[in-house]
Amino acid sequence: MIGKEELAMRVALFPTCVNDTLYPDTGRAVVKLLTRLGVEVDFPMGQTCCGQAHYNTGYRHQAEPLARRFSDVFGSDAYDAIVTPSGSCGAMVRELYPRMGERARAEGRGDGLARRLAPVVPKTYELTEFLVDVLGVTDVGACYPHKVTYHPTCHGLRSLGLGERPARLLRAVKGLELVELPGAEECCGFGGTFAVKNPDVSAAMGADKVRHAESTGAEVLCAADNSCLMHIGGTMARLRTAVRPVHIAEILASTEEEPLS
Amino acid sequence: MTAAGGTVHWAADADEANRIVTRLVRETGETEVVKVKSMATQEIGLNEALEEAGIRAYETDLAELIVQLGADRPSHILVPAIHRNRGEIRAIFAREMGRWGRPAPDGLTDSPRDLAEAARLHLREKFLRAKVGVSGANFMVAETGTLVVVESEGNGRMCLTLPETLISVVGIEKVVPTWRDLEVFLQTLPRSSTAERMNPYTSTWTGTTDTDGPRAFHLVLLDNGRTDTLADEVGRQALRCIRCSACLNVCPVYERAGGHAYGSVYPGPIGAILSPQLRGTASEIDASLPYASSLCGACYEVCPVAIDIPEVLVHLRERVVQGGEVTRRGVKVTLKPAKGHAAERAAMRAAGLAFARPGVLRAGLRLASRTRRFHPRTLPGPGRAWTATRELPKVPAESFRDWWQRTGGGKDDGRGGK
Ligand code: SF4
Numbered sequence: 001m002i003g004k005e006e007l008a009m010r011v012a013l014f015p016t017c018v019n020d021t022l023y024p025d026t027g028r029a030v031v032k033l034l035t036r037l038g039v040e041v042d043f044p045m046g047q048t049c050c051g052q053a054h055y056n057t058g059y060r061h062q063a064e065p066l067a068r069r070f071s072d073v074f075g076s077d078a079y080d081a082i083v084t085p086s087g088s089c090g091a092m093v094r095e096l097y098p099r100m101g102e103r104a105r106a107e108g109r110g111d112g113l114a115r116r117l118a119p120v121v122p123k124t125y126e127l128t129e130f131l132v133d134v135l136g137v138t139d140v141g142a143c144y145p146h147k148v149t150y151h152p153t154c155h156g157l158r159s160l161g162l163g164e165r166p167a168r169l170l171r172a173v174k175g176l177e178l179v180e181l182p183g184a185e186e187c188c189g190f191g192g193t194f195a196v197k198n199p200d201v202s203a204a205m206g207a208d209k210v211r212h213a214e215s216t217g218a219e220v221l222c223a224a225d226n227s228c229l230m231h232i233g234g235t236m237a238r239l240r241t242a243v244r245p246v247h248i249a250e251i252l253a254s255t256e257e258e259p260l261s
Numbered sequence: 262m263t264a265a266g267g268t269v270h271w272a273a274d275a276d277e278a279n280r281i282v283t284r285l286v287r288e289t290g291e292t293e294v295v296k297v298k299s300m301a302t303q304e305i306g307l308n309e310a311l312e313e314a315g316i317r318a319y320e321t322d323l324a325e326l327i328v329q330l331g332a333d334r335p336s337h338i339l340v341p342a343i344h345r346n347r348g349e350i351r352a353i354f355a356r357e358m359g360r361w362g363r364p365a366p367d368g369l370t371d372s373p374r375d376l377a378e379a380a381r382l383h384l385r386e387k388f389l390r391a392k393v394g395v396s397g398a399n400f401m402v403a404e405t406g407t408l409v410v411v412e413s414e415g416n417g418r419m420c421l422t423l424p425e426t427l428i429s430v431v432g433i434e435k436v437v438p439t440w441r442d443l444e445v446f447l448q449t450l451p452r453s454s455t456a457e458r459m460n461p462y463t464s465t466w467t468g469t470t471d472t473d474g475p476r477a478f479h480l481v482l483l484d485n486g487r488t489d490t491l492a493d494e495v496g497r498q499a500l501r502c503i504r505c506s507a508c509l510n511v512c513p514v515y516e517r518a519g520g521h522a523y524g525s526v527y528p529g530p531i532g533a534i535l536s537p538q539l540r541g542t543a544s545e546i547d548a549s550l551p552y553a554s555s556l557c558g559a560c561y562e563v564c565p566v567a568i569d570i571p572e573v574l575v576h577l578r579e580r581v582v583q584g585g586e587v588t589r590r591g592v593k594v595t596l597k598p599a600k601g602h603a604a605e606r607a608a609m610r611a612a613g614l615a616f617a618r619p620g621v622l623r624a625g626l627r628l629a630s631r632t633r634r635f636h637p638r639t640l641p642g643p644g645r646a647w648t649a650t651r652e653l654p655k656v657p658a659e660s661f662r663d664w665w666q667r668t669g670g671g672k673d674d675g676r677g678g679k
Contacts, residue, residue, distance in 0.1 A: 015661050017616070021626050022654045024661035031671045043665045048616035056556060058578030059609045066616050099572070106494060154557040187513050191555025193605075196646040198553065203650035204517045205555070234651030 010040045011130075012079040014070075016086045016226075017049040023226045029253035029260075030085050030127060033142075036253075037135060046073040052092040057193045060100065067097055068116055075119035081134060082124040085249045087156025087225045090126035095159050097121050126156060127249055128224055132165045138172045143256045145175030149218040150248075151209065151232070153225040154187050166224055166248055173251060179216045183208070190231035206235040213243045222248045262406030265468025267478040272430075273590070274485050275305035281481050282307060282395065282428055283314045289426050291316075291392045297410060297417040298322035299397025300338065300504055301430045301483055303526040304539075307395070318395065319361070319387045321416040323380050330357040336520025336528060339454050339506040344519060347371040358383050384416060394424035394475070398431040399503070400446055404439045407467040408480070411450055411460050421464050427475040432483050434491075434500040446503060453505035453565040486539035492588035495576040499534045501566040508560035508570060514553055523550065530560035534573040541589070542581050548599040551577035582606065619662075626660045633658070 011034065015027035027043075034041050050070050051063030070093070074082045084090050098121055101114025131137055150170060156162045170178050189195070189205025196202075209232055213221040221236075221243050223229050233245035246260070254260035263269060272278035286294060294311070296302065296318050308318040308329075320329040327342040328335050331353045335341030342350070351371040358365045358379070363386045365379045396417065398408040408429055410417050421427060437443050451460040469478050491497050509515050509529030520528035524546040525536040533550040542548045551574045560570040579585065582605065584596040598606070615622045633656040640648045647653065665671070 017622075020661040021629070022656065024657050024659060024664055027661035028664065028671065035671070041670065043662070043670065045662065045666075046619055048619055048622055049612075051616075054609055054613065056575055056578075057605070057609065058551075058575065058580075058582040059606075059613075060575075060579050061583065062609050062613045065613065069617065103495075154555070154559075158558040158562055185559075187555050187557030187559065189513070189555060191557065194552065194555040196644075198514070199646035199649060201514050201517050202555070205513050206651070230654050231651060234647075234653065237652035238650060 008040070009038075009080050009135075010042065010078065011081045011083045012074050012076075013041050013043050014047060014050070014074065014082055014084040014089065014124075015043075016084055016089045018227055018230070019085065022230070023247065026085055026226055026247040026249050029247070029249040030083065032258075033140060033249060033253040034083070036255075037131075037137065037140060039135070042079070044073045044076075050089045050092045052089055052096075053192050055092065055096055055100070060103065064100060064104070064113060067100060068113070071097075071117045071120045074124075080123070081130060082120060083127055083130045084124065085127045085224065085247060086227070087126050087153045087160055087162065088227060090124060090129070091155040091159035093124040094121055126160055126162065126224060128162055128165045128169055129160065131169060131252075138168045140169065140172070140252050142172075142176075142252045142254055143174040144251045144254045144260065146220055147177045147179060147216075147218045148220045148222055148246075148251065149179050149181040149213055149216045149243075150184070151181055151188065151213070151221055151223040151228070152184055153223050153228045156224050157185060162224070169252060170222070170248070173254075174256070176251070179218050181216060181221070182212045184212075188228050188232050190228045192227070195231055202231070203235070206231055207239070210235050210239060210241055210243075214241055216243075218243055220244055220246045220251075222246050222251055224248045262468055262480060265406055266470075267406065267468040267480055270479060270481045272481050272483050272485070275483075278305045278430055278481050278483050278485070279307055279310035282430065283311060283316065285426070285428050285479050286311065286316050286393055287314070289393055291426075293317040293319065293391060294393040294395045294428075295319050295321050295387050295391040295420045295424065296325075297394070297396035297420045298325050298341075298412065299395070299430065300526060301397040301432050302395060303335065304432075305430070305483065305485065307430065319384075319391070321384050321387065321420055322412075323377065323414055323416070326380055326384070327353060330354065330361065334521060335526060337506060337509060338504050338527065338529070338531075339509075344521070347373065347376065350376055354379050354383075362386055388416075388419040388423055391420075391424050393426045393428065394420040396421060396427065396429045398429055398435055399450065400443055401431060401436045402438075402440055402443050402465075403436050405467055407440075407465050409443065409447075410462075410464045411447070412462045412464075413455070413460055415462050418462050418464050421466060422474050424475055426477045426479075427466075428479045428481065430481045430483055432485070433487050449565045450503050450505055453503075453507040453563070486541075488591065489588040490538045493538070496534070496538050496573055498568045499531070499538060499573060501568055502531050502535070503566060504531075505565060507563040507565065511559045511563050512554075513557065513559070514555065518553070523553070525550075530554065530570045530574075531568070534568075534570055534577060537577050537580075541587075542577070542596070542599060548581045551575075551581060623660070623662065627663070629656045630658055630660065 051066035054063035097117040104113040188209040189202040229245040324342040337343045354365040399411045400409040451457040515529040523532045537547045556571045581599045584598040
């Protein structure tokens with residue numbers, strides 16, 4: 001663990017609109033975790049949504065004002081980094097904001113959007129990425145004596161290339177037994193509006209994911225994205241499975257003194 | 262190719278291609294043709310068009326034969342009869358082969374060996390009798406005017422060499438400049454489609470030769486929406502597809518929905534981006550195809566020619582819900598948004614407005630928190646799509662932003678801030 005005095009990092013937290021509204025525990029866990037690691041965390045109050053749902057459903061133009069707002073709120077030089085506990089929102093900023101800028105340019109609207117969004121692109125990090133790559137820690141001093149399996153969500157896995165980072169963090173957690181999830185890399189079937197536009201296929205994918213999680217004998221299925229966990233967890237609750245969903249931030253925030261309730 | 266004795270025809274669309282092929286077959290005086298497995302001829306519905314003109318087209322690829330005898334539709338690019346099991350195939354062969362030619366042997370079992378042998382005997386008769394062959398091509402090499410067919414069973418080789426007349430219908434995107442370029446694809450295609458280092462049969466031909474093979478060769482170059490697709494900067498990458506089917510095999514949606522659900526000869530992720538471009542987004546199925554994906558990106562990861570299928574899907578979603586400029590037959594036209602998205606557009610606009618003003622968002626959140634005890638477990642209308650199989654998340658007593666403000670960023674929180 002790195003001492004506070006070595007780091008004087010100041011980060012802006014983007015819990016995401018989903019976590020802000022539905023999963024505040026995850027946002028609180030990130031605050032607790034980063035603070036423990038000596039990082040100064042700020043929550044810019046002007047933030048709302050990165051625009052991912054709009055963009056991915058075909059409403060790129062409606063996503064643009066949200067992206068501009070995101071950049072205005074988070075682009076300040078006062079922040080060394082922007083941290084988000086969501087692989088898909090992280091991918092939205094890093095991968096799709098530049099693409100939005102390019103498309104605007106291709107539509108003859110000039111460089112304005114690309115320039116406006118540019119400041120936030122390189123300094124936005126998904127939480128596990130920030131911990132491993134920027135802070136350079138894998139042992140975050142957490143304690144979570146449970147059997148856990150990890151689901152790598154699609155955007156974290158394929159867009160951001162999180163790779164082994166989450167597993168390395170989890171393996172360093174005291175008391176945690178990490179078991180491999182069969183078919184881990186297959187999508188859980190959430191896919192934003194896909195979940196309601198193609199509910200049958202989405203539910204079938206979700207049920208398979210839950211079945212795989214159950215087969216591991218784990219108590220907890222963790223992931224770095226609550227959107228996917230909302231779908232997986234909603235399926236688990238309906239199927240009344242023994243395994244339950246927990247965001248990785250909450251596991252990493254948990255300590256012997258203050259265990260995750 | 263012309264110098265080598267071939268004749269080149271241009272077909273702007275499916276109808277024109279079908280007319281050309283029908284005329285060419287009629288000119289030979291024949292009423293039947295043998296076919297090499299070909300996506301392009303499926304795309305234009307050639308068999309049906311020939312049938313109307315009184316010409317019988319016999320599929321000679323084993324899987325296509327199963328589909329044809331079963332009056333069925335293909336469900337996979339590479340293995341069109343993947344939805345059939347051995348028992349079904351046995352029943353189809355026993356029942357149908359006699360009506361199309363040599364009947365299946367008595368006492369046919371469902372062992373793969375017996376089924377393959379029955380198909381061999383049935384097809385051999387066709388190969389030896391047919392005077393006209395119809396094929397597509399996997400590639401065309403521009404520098405020498407050579408066509409290339411890649412296959413596993415050897416039926417293609419028979420169709421390409423035995424008949425007197427050979428007609429090939431090939432999409433214009435299949436051209437590679439040189440043999441050196443071809444080399445790359447001859448390695449890429451089998452590896453990505455069947456995981457073989459090399460496929461069993463690779464046939465190449467250039468026009469006609471005096472000593473062997475067909476006496477007459479016709480190439481029908483098929484556009485059918487390809488030039489228009491090329492005009493679209495984002496969508497054009499779909500034209501790179503070499504039909505390896507790797508994206509189908511890895512797609513969780515294809516795996517569960519099956520190939521027929523895509524309403525086109527091109528199923529799976531590539532179909533979801535190709536059909537709405539080649540056919541347009543006017544029909545209900547074509548407008549829905551861009552949404553037949555969770556955007557998980559597995560297809561992009563395996564695609565040997567790096568088509569960013571999720572990117573094109575999102576691009577086409579935009580076309581469906583927003584309309585926009587597209588090229589149709591070389592002319593720029595502005596599409597209206599597809600019907601049936603009005604409620605969604607309104608919802609997106611409302612969300613956009615709330616997200617533009619944190620105050621509005623916050624008031625909404627507080628209202629949701631205050632009424633959370635009354636939130637139902639199942640929803641009516643479109644919300645049912647969620648609650649039929651999944652619980653709704655519980656709205657928390659306090660949003661993150663309220664907690665942050667109340668506790669000064671967690672600094673004076675009783676419940677585990679700093
Ligand atoms: S899109 Fe790519 S993976 Fe899919 S069939 Fe075409 S070449 Fe193969």
